[in-house]
Amino acid sequence: MMGTKTRRVIAQAAAAALLVGGGVVLASPAQAASSHCSVGYFCIWRDKDFQTDGVGTSLKSIYYSLANYAGSYYSGTSFSANDSASSFWNRSGTSQSVYIYKYADAGGVSFKVPAGSGRNNLATSLDPALWNDTISSAYFQAYDPHH
Numbered sequence: 001m002m003g004t005k006t007r008r009v010i011a012q013a014a015a016a017a018l019l020v021g022g023g024v025v026l027a028s029p030a031q032a033a034s035s036h037c038s039v040g041y042f043c044i045w046r047d048k049d050f051q052t053d054g055v056g057t058s059l060k061s062i063y064y065s066l067a068n069y070a071g072s073y074y075s076g077t078s079f080s081a082n083d084s085a086s087s088f089w090n091r092s093g094t095s096q097s098v099y100i101y102k103y104a105d106a107g108g109v110s111f112k113v114p115a116g117s118g119r120n121n122l123a124t125s126l127d128p129a130l131w132n133d134t135i136s137s138a139y140f141q142a143y144d145p146h147h
């Protein structure tokens with residue numbers, strides 16, 4: 001027969017296992033994105049799931065604004081950040097939304113990205129749709145010329 005103390009230890013171990021399991025569940029792609037995109041920045045990656053050529057840390061991050069992604073590269077790579085992003089994350093902090101545009105200098109169609117959100121695959125996203133490999137400029141709301 002199990003003693004009361006033994007049962008209590010087993011219950012505590014089960015509770016601990018549940019906590020660990022919960023932690024695993026919380027390690028979503030979104031959280032992975034946040035871990036590579038520093039607080040205060042808006043980040044894009046060339047490929048889906050917040051990666052560039054299989055590397056999560058190969059991203060292009062901006063602060064305030066970038067009027068033209070042309071001439072910028074995903075960190076540690078020679079891949080152009082223009083018209084290539086397939087995933088993005090707004091880790092601007094506070095409540096700063098970021099507006100992304102299909103053309104340079106806040107041109108063309110825009111899409112609002114609320115703080116603390118992003119998309120893991122623009123090729124399959126329906127909201128926004130048809131944004132894969134099209135981002136050319138991005139602005140924090142305080143620096144956006146149209147909003």
Ligand SMILES: [Ca+2]
Pocket residue numbers: 046047084085086132133
């Ligand atoms: Ca892409």
